[in-house]
Every structure is written in C-alpha cells, then in structure tokens.
Amino acid sequence: MSLTIKNLSFFYEQQAILEQLDLSLPAASISAIIGHSGQGKTTLLRCIAGLEKPTNGTIHWQNNLLNTKSKCIPSWKRNMSMVFQDLALWPHIKVKEHLQLILKYNQNREVINPTAIDEILSTFEIEAMSHRYPAQLSQGQQQRLAIARAVISNPALLILDEPFSSLDERMTFKCWNYLLKWQDSVQSSILYVTHDLKHTIEQTSHIFNMENGKLRQQEQ
Amino acid sequence: MPDSRQTLAIFSILTFSIMAILPILFLVATVFFNHFLAPTNISFTELQLLFLNSFFFSSNVTFFTLFLGMGLAWIFTRTTLRHSFIWLGLFCLPLFIPINILANIWSHFLGNHTGLNALLLKWLPSTEPLLNFSPWFSASLVQIMSFYPISLLIFYAAFLRWEQHWSEACYFSSYYKKLHRIVLWRYYRNYLGISALLIFVFSFSDFAVADMFQLHVYATEVFLQLSAYSNLSGALILSLPIILMGIIYLFFIYHWLEHIPLSNGYGNNRQITLKILSPVQTTTLYLLFLFLIGMIIVLPISYLLITIDSWTNMGQLIQLVWQDIILSLFLSFIATTICLLLSLALAYSISRKLKPMGIWIRLFLLFLFILPSSLIGIAYIHFWNQPYFPDFIYQQGWILPFALSLIFLPIAVEIFLLQFKKLPIVEEQAAHLCGISFYKSLRLAILLRLTPVIKIVSLICFIFCFNELTISLLISPPGLSILPVRLFSMVHYGSQSLIASLSLLQLLVLIIPVFFLYRYNLSLIKKSQEKKGL
Numbered sequence: 018m019s020l021t022i023k024n025l026s027f028f029y030e031q032q033a034i035l036e037q038l039d040l041s042l043p044a045a046s047i048s049a050i051i052g053h054s055g056q057g058k059t060t061l062l063r064c065i066a067g068l069e070k071p072t073n074g075t076i077h078w079q080n081n082l083l084n085t086k087s088k089c090i091p092s093w094k095r096n097m098s099m100v101f102q103d104l105a106l107w108p109h110i111k112v113k114e115h116l117q118l119i120l121k122y123n124q125n126r127e128v129i130n131p132t133a134i135d136e137i138l139s140t141f142e143i144e145a146m147s148h149r150y151p152a153q154l155s156q157g158q159q160q161r162l163a164i165a166r167a168v169i170s171n172p173a174l175l176i177l178d179e180p181f182s183s184l185d186e187r188m189t190f191k192c193w194n195y196l197l198k199w200q201d202s203v204q205s206s207i208l209y210v211t212h213d214l215k216h217t218i219e220q221t222s223h224i225f226n227m228e229n230g231k232l233r234q235q236e237q
Numbered sequence: 238m239p240d241s242r243q244t245l246a247i248f249s250i251l252t253f254s255i256m257a258i259l260p261i262l263f264l265v266a267t268v269f270f271n272h273f274l275a276p277t278n279i280s281f282t283e284l285q286l287l288f289l290n291s292f293f294f295s296s297n298v299t300f301f302t303l304f305l306g307m308g309l310a311w312i313f314t315r316t317t318l319r320h321s322f323i324w325l326g327l328f329c330l331p332l333f334i335p336i337n338i339l340a341n342i343w344s345h346f347l348g349n350h351t352g353l354n355a356l357l358l359k360w361l362p363s364t365e366p367l368l369n370f371s372p373w374f375s376a377s378l379v380q381i382m383s384f385y386p387i388s389l390l391i392f393y394a395a396f397l398r399w400e401q402h403w404s405e406a407c408y409f410s411s412y413y414k415k416l417h418r419i420v421l422w423r424y425y426r427n428y429l430g431i432s433a434l435l436i437f438v439f440s441f442s443d444f445a446v447a448d449m450f451q452l453h454v455y456a457t458e459v460f461l462q463l464s465a466y467s468n469l470s471g472a473l474i475l476s477l478p479i480i481l482m483g484i485i486y487l488f489f490i491y492h493w494l495e496h497i498p499l500s501n502g503y504g505n506n507r508q509i510t511l512k513i514l515s516p517v518q519t520t521t522l523y524l525l526f527l528f529l530i531g532m533i534i535v536l537p538i539s540y541l542l543i544t545i546d547s548w549t550n551m552g553q554l555i556q557l558v559w560q561d562i563i564l565s566l567f568l569s570f571i572a573t574t575i576c577l578l579l580s581l582a583l584a585y586s587i588s589r590k591l592k593p594m595g596i597w598i599r600l601f602l603l604f605l606f607i608l609p610s611s612l613i614g615i616a617y618i619h620f621w622n623q624p625y626f627p628d629f630i631y632q633q634g635w636i637l638p639f640a641l642s643l644i645f646l647p648i649a650v651e652i653f654l655l656q657f658k659k660l661p662i663v664e665e666q667a668a669h670l671c672g673i674s675f676y677k678s679l680r681l682a683i684l685l686r687l688t689p690v691i692k693i694v695s696l697i698c699f700i701f702c703f704n705e706l707t708i709s710l711l712i713s714p715p716g717l718s719i720l721p722v723r724l725f726s727m728v729h730y731g732s733q734s735l736i737a738s739l740s741l742l743q744l745l746v747l748i749i750p751v752f753f754l755y756r757y758n759l760s761l762i763k764k765s766q767e768k769k770g771l
Contacts, residue, residue: 068405092408099409105402109424122416172409 019044019206020065020174025074027060027230034060036230038074045204047197047220049211051235052227058210059102061227062176065208066099067092079173098172102179104163106151113138113147115166123170137165140195142188156183164192168199175200177209181216189216241675246590249582253598256579256639257605257646260620264612267619268473288478291455294373295440298380302436303429305381306388312522314396316512319519324526325393329386330534332697333747335704335721336383337445338740341728342537343379344449345544351733352540372450379446382533384439388432395428401509434486441479442609444707449728455479460611460707476609483607541741546734554738558723562746565720568634569702572641576649576698577691579642584653585683589662599650606647613643614711634717640708645698656690657683696751703747720746 020042027035034057042048050058063069065076067083067090076083078097083090107115116134138144141161143154151159160183167175175196181189193216200207211217214224224235309328313321331339346352349366357367403424407417444456455475462471514522545551583602587595605613617640622631630636660683668678684691706721713722724739731739 066409068408091413092405093411093413095409097409101402101406103402105400105406107403107406107420107424109427110420118416118419119410122410122412122419166406167409170410 019046019079020208021077022065023075023077025061025064025076026072027057027064027069028072029060034230035064035071038230038232040225040232042206042208042223045200045206046222047200047207047209047217048223048225049209049214049217049221050225050227050232051211051214056227057230058227059178061232062099062178062208062210065174066097066176067095068099096173097176098167098170098174099176100163100167100178100180102182104151104159106159106163106166108151110150111147112143112149112151112154112162115151115162116169119166119169133169137169141165141192157185157188160184161188161192164196168196171203172205174206174208177207179211180209181211181213186216193217193220242586242590245582246586249579249586250591250598252579253583257643258601260616261605261608261613263620264473264616284475287453287455287458287475290453291441294377294452294454295437298377298384298440299433299437301377301381302385302440303388303433305385306390306432307392309385309389310392310396313393315509316522317514318522325389327530327534328389328526331383332386333700333744333751334383334537335706335740335743335747336379336443337449337704337706337721337725337728338541338743339383339537340376340379340446340449341736341740342541343375345733346537346540347375372452376446376450376452379450380440380443383446384436387435387439391428391432391435395425399424399509430489434489438483438607444611445725456609456611459609463611463615463711472612472615476612479607479609480604483604486607538744541737541744544733544737545741550734551738551742554735554742558720558739558742561718561720561723562742564718565703566746566750568638568641568719569699571638572702573695573699575638576642576646576702577695580646580649580653580694581684581691584650584657585679587650588654588657599654602647602650605643610644610705610707611711613640614708617708617712632714634712634714637709637712637717638702640712641702641705642698644705644708645701649694649698652690652694653687656687660686696754700747700751704743 020040022038022040025035025038025040026033038061040061050061052058060069064071065078070089071084075085078095081090083095110118113134116137120134135144138147141164143158143161143165146154146158151162154162160180164177164180167177181192184192196207197220199205209217214221218224225232226235227233312318313325318324347368347370348354349369350358354366354368358364361367403420404417407413407420410416442456444460446452447454447457448460459472459475462475583598587598591598617636618631621636664682665678668682669675673681704721706725709719709722710725713719720739720743724736724743727736727739
C-alpha cells in the first residue's frame, strides 16, 4: 500500500472535522473524494500534505510514518505536491517564473529537462501568457497554471483540490488527459477532490464519499 | 456614456495643465531663455559636497526609518500582541505633528544651554554643556520620528495582504526555505522600494529641519538661492541632480506601483500563523513601546507644555492669530477639495479612458512629486505674476490653495489608481445598462465604495496642506498671514515661550477637527450597525 491512513481525527476549536477516518490507496493509483461542502475534504487533503497536524491517528506514505504525536514530517520532505482550491498563485510573480522557481528549488531538478517548462506551458495553453502576472490571466488560465506548477516537480503524490472547477469541458478534458499521461510516465499517484466526476470517472480507480468527517468507499 | 467620460478626461487634463504643467514648463522655458548662462554663486566642488552630504544624510534617515516602521508593522501583524490596533494608532500620532514644530522642540531640548543640558547643569557642578549633540544627529532623529509612520503604514498593509497560502505553496519544494525567501523578497521589495523612495524624497526636500539645526544641505541651499539671492537659474541648476535622480527612480516606482498585489484572496483565506509571545516577551515589548511612545510623543509634547511660561498669554495670542488660524483652515480646506476632486478625476480618466496618455500624466505627476516644493512655488510666482493675468490672482493669494494642493496630488492620484484597479469596470457598465446616467453611476459604483479611502486621503491631504511651509513662505503675498508662516518667522526672533504657545495652538487646531471627525465616523459606524441589528 502506498498511502495508508488509520484512525485519523482532526479537531478545530473542539469541533471534529475528521473523525476516526481510514483510507488505503495503492501506489500509482488515481483516487477521488466526493462529498458536499463543509464535510472535511480539504482538511483531509491538508493533513495528507502536511499543512495541518492531525489531532489523532497515523498517516503512512511510501512505508514511512508521516506523523506521530510529537513529530510531523514537513511537506517538503513528503515528495508530494498540491493544487489548492483557491490556487494560491503568487500574484507578484510572472507565469513562467512560477515554474522556473519550482524547478530551481526542487531536489529533482537534475532529472527534469529545463525545456519541460515550455512544454508544460504549451500543453496547458498558457505559453502566450508566460510573461504575465496571475491577475492578468482568466480564471481558467490561472487554474491551469496552478496545475502546471504542481506537476512540474514530478511529485510521487499529486493532491488536487477541485482542480477543474473553473475549466470548460474542452480544457478539462485536455488537462485531465495531460495528467493521465504524466501519471502514466512517472507512475505517481493522484488524489483529488471534486464535485463532478463526469470527465474523470473512467480512469479513477477508487472513489470515496465523505460525509460528516467520515469516508466511505463507493462502487463505481 | 463615452461622451461623459471624455468630457471628464478633458476637464481633468485641462485643469491639471493649468495647475501644474504650464507653470513648470514656463519656469523651465524662462530659465532656458533668460537665465541659462547666469553665473551661480556656488562652485562645482561645493555643489558636489552639498549633494553628497545631503545624500548620506537622507540615506541614513531612510535606513533607520524603514527599520523602525517595518519592525513595528511586523510586531503588530505577525504576533499575538494584544491591543495592537491601539498601539498602531498611538505610533501614527507623529503624522499630526508638523515637522517644523518637532524640530523646534528638539532643537531646544537638545541645545547646548537649554533643555536637557540646562537640567543637568542645575544638578551637576559644571559650567560647560555636558551633552553635545551634533546637528546631524539631532536632525536625523527628528526626521526619523516624523517619517517612520509612512513606512509603518505601508508595511502594515503589506503584511496584512500576505496570504498564508502563498507560503504554503512553497512548502512542497525540497529547498522550501530558499524558495520561500525568494517569493517573500519579490513580494516585499515593491513595498520596500516605494516606502524608501517616499522617505528619501521627503528627507531630501525637507527644509524645516535642516534650517532649524543649521545643516547645510540641498533643501536649504535651494531655498537660499531663491529667497536670499533671487537666483532662479542657481536654484534650478542645484535641483538638476535631484531631478535626474528622481527620473531614474521614476522608472522603478512606476514598475513597483504596477505590480503591487492588490487582491488578497481568491476566497477561502487562511489565518496567518502568528508568533505566540511569552509573558516575558509581551512585557518587554510593552516596555519598549512605552519607551518609544514616551520619546516620540510624550516627551516633545510635555516639553512644549513646560516651555510655555505664562498660560494667561494664550488668550492674547489667540486674539492675535485667530485670523491666521481661520485663513489657514480655509486655505487647507480649499486645497484639499481641489486635490480630492482633481485626483479622483485624473485617476478615473487614466484608468478608464486615457490608456496610452495616462502613462505620461502619471510620470509627470511623479516628476512633480520629486521636484523641490520651493521650485513649484517659484514656478507659480513666475507664471501667475504676469501682466496678462489680473493682479488679484497673485496679490490676493488665490493661487496658494492650488499650489498647496499639488503637494499631495501625486500621492492621491496613485492611491486612487490602485483603488480603481480593484473595482471592475463591469459594475459601472451594469449601472449604465440599468439606465443610470454616467455621473450617477460614478457615484453609485465608485464613489460610495471608495468612501473610506476618500476620507483617509482627505484627512492626510488636509494635514499636509495645513502644515506646509516652503510653498506658503514663497507664495504668500504681502499682508496675507497664515499660521505656519507666522510660526516660522517667529522661530527666528520670538521667545521660546511664545513659539511653544503658537506650536501648541497649531497642534490643537489640527487635532481638534481630526478628533471630532473620528468621533463622527464612529457614530456613523454605530448607527449603521444598529440599523443592521448587530
């Protein structure tokens, strides 16, 4: 098993957001979490990514225990990447520089071809905007840039929080196909949260439904 | 609709041309054709020394001012310190104290035979002054204490706008600390650049402090050339290095202003992790703040009160200067209104209508900002004191509020431009499509939303105009007396008690309306909350 979560709980101001949650994902799999708003989907992703410290429970990733009561392995040592729901693009940094900076400050930079930046910009159809700032892009272009920034470092687990919410059908299809191709070539895992499985259900191996902080695996 | 927008643009450009572009071009043309080769009474070596002296003085002031303002802003926004908003208010109080008053108080307090030294000489057996403060040190101290609220407010806004998610997006890189540092630096360098430039320009062109401490710097020399020798070409030649330096800066400031991130949040904002302060750290900070507030506010004000010998004379003084006070208030009010209306019209026209031409107007505005105010004053005299204009325009002081409004106009335009960038044009278009006229939709979609900013800009503009000295000294026609000018002339021949009384009066005249405005604003907020049933 690649990612194993056992008995995970997360409390925010004494309110349970996640409650004794279990999850197992095989390596190089594509999994989705669905559910209504406010059910704790984003919090679960943030716990996996190391942005929140769980109150109880354990997360194992690639045979390593990521968190104990006293210690929590930081995000930069987990070999993961995340696309945030609000994208979290740096508003003062140009499109191309977003990708250049990630490449420059990533330990995998030796194995990545620098032309990957142009390739990825072209795949996501934002190469013409490479010298613009995020505020000068449309919502869809911003979303594509956020995805490009996350995949350029080739993480072992890509976490996506509502990745296609602002994209039209054509672009969703294109981005999804690119992600599938990328996942196939690097054999990484993808875990994403979505409201709409229309375009992605075929390739998704595991679907979980989240309700009141608990996960339930769904039959496809 | 486009016609009304065009009319507004034409009106604003015409007004701006009459107010600023024409007088300055006229001055440059006059110097070029009549005085270009006129000899100056200052050698090139002297000029170099003067420039270097002023440059190092202003750089020194800028460095410490930034350090103080940035440090305070960091504590107020990034720690769990309680009542940080009240502390912020207290630390911004120096904005209300005119720099010439502060300079006068400190020069007396740190003088060789007055203030601190006089106190020490009473207790210790010595006839020589025990503490000798250099004019450089004293002038720097006064400027730092006067200008740090600028960097404090700019960095307060910068720190508040930073989002936790921007840091979190760095966490997935192996060398996240380096990446985070780069992303932080690229963000803060805009704010750092703008505040450094503002403070440097204010310090470089400040005449009051240098004059009080007898520092031979650029601002005093330019003023001396104009007022003592009536040497216009000398003043302009002296101003050339400042203007050249300003033009180099213009490029950077234009770039920085364009790329300051304005929106904090695509929604779902997360709280920045604050540094939790231990009780010892909190106590230390409180003590440090009390010391700083004591030094910056309490000590000068108390010393001002102590030096007033006879309080009974205050009544007589008010009788003597009440007309000056009314006139100063009236002029500042008119100047603020002109500045507000013109800056709104210009900013709106630049952002919505004058796309290519707007850049040139902005550059000219920034050029106006770096131009020494004494030159603006002399440009006004040259332009308006001509036989083809009616005499009363210059002789009755009608041009004074226009000249005063130019001091704050560049900053006001930039503030409103930043605000207009945040307001989407579709909101106005939606109002137009509902059949609402251009000017009504302007009020509905823009002015109402900008009310808090308009109030702040008006207040700061009013304070700037009320305390302005250089232009007032140059332009005030004979017989027209306003409060800062009277105080300035009194500094050189009046008694310290009289100067202190007048300074206190100027402070009160400023603080009382500001206080009532604050109370009125609070009551409006309470009323609106009551209406909402909060």
